[in-house]
Amino acid sequence: MKLGYTTGVFDLFHIGHLTLLRNARALCDRLVVGVTTDELLLAEKSKHSVIPHHERMEIVRSITYVDAVIAQDHMDKMAMWERLRFDVMFVGDDWYNTPRWRELGKSFEDVGVKIIFFPYTQGTSSTLINDVLEERRSAIGHGLPVRPTSEVPITLAS
Numbered sequence: 001m002k003l004g005y006t007t008g009v010f011d012l013f014h015i016g017h018l019t020l021l022r023n024a025r026a027l028c029d030r031l032v033v034g035v036t037t038d039e040l041l042l043a044e045k046s047k048h049s050v051i052p053h054h055e056r057m058e059i060v061r062s063i064t065y066v067d068a069v070i071a072q073d074h075m076d077k078m079a080m081w082e083r084l085r086f087d088v089m090f091v092g093d094d095w096y097n098t099p100r101w102r103e104l105g106k107s108f109e110d111v112g113v114k115i116i117f118f119p120y121t122q123g124t125s126s127t128l129i130n131d132v133l134e135e136r137r138s139a140i141g142h143g144l145p146v147r148p149t150s151e152v153p154i155t156l157a158s
Helices: 015-026 037-044 053-061 075-084 098-110 126-141
Strands: 003-008 030-036 068-072 086-090 112-119
Touching: 003 075, 015 030, 015 086, 015 112, 030 037, 030 053, 053 068, 053 112, 075 098, 098 112
Parallel strands: 003 030, 003 086, 030 068, 086 112
Antiparallel strands: none
């Protein structure tokens, strides 16, 4: 049995998240997903999630491609490997060839873990969705017309 592992914040769940999970599950027998805690997100990225951690865990848990969900409360991927003994780790290619992942790649190679980088979904991200929402809220609050966007369709209740 090939065990796969991936991690993410999974805030404002979107098609990029779903694509990552679907593609990851297609390359392993079981997929475990680490969902970043609110505390780790704040410590690592100085950001707050829109959706609380326990709700993000429940959203990811409900995805057909996911076999198990755990809290990611630290960035130590080798410690997580010690705990889970996964065979393959799936990562967005925005991390490809970064110093952190070059070092991790060597460590994972030593224990037989394969790292697969998936293409980052262009044009869709939780940050982009949040930015569009902020822009629309600001425009509405100032009585300005709201420009339509085809990239992130949003209907605001009045």
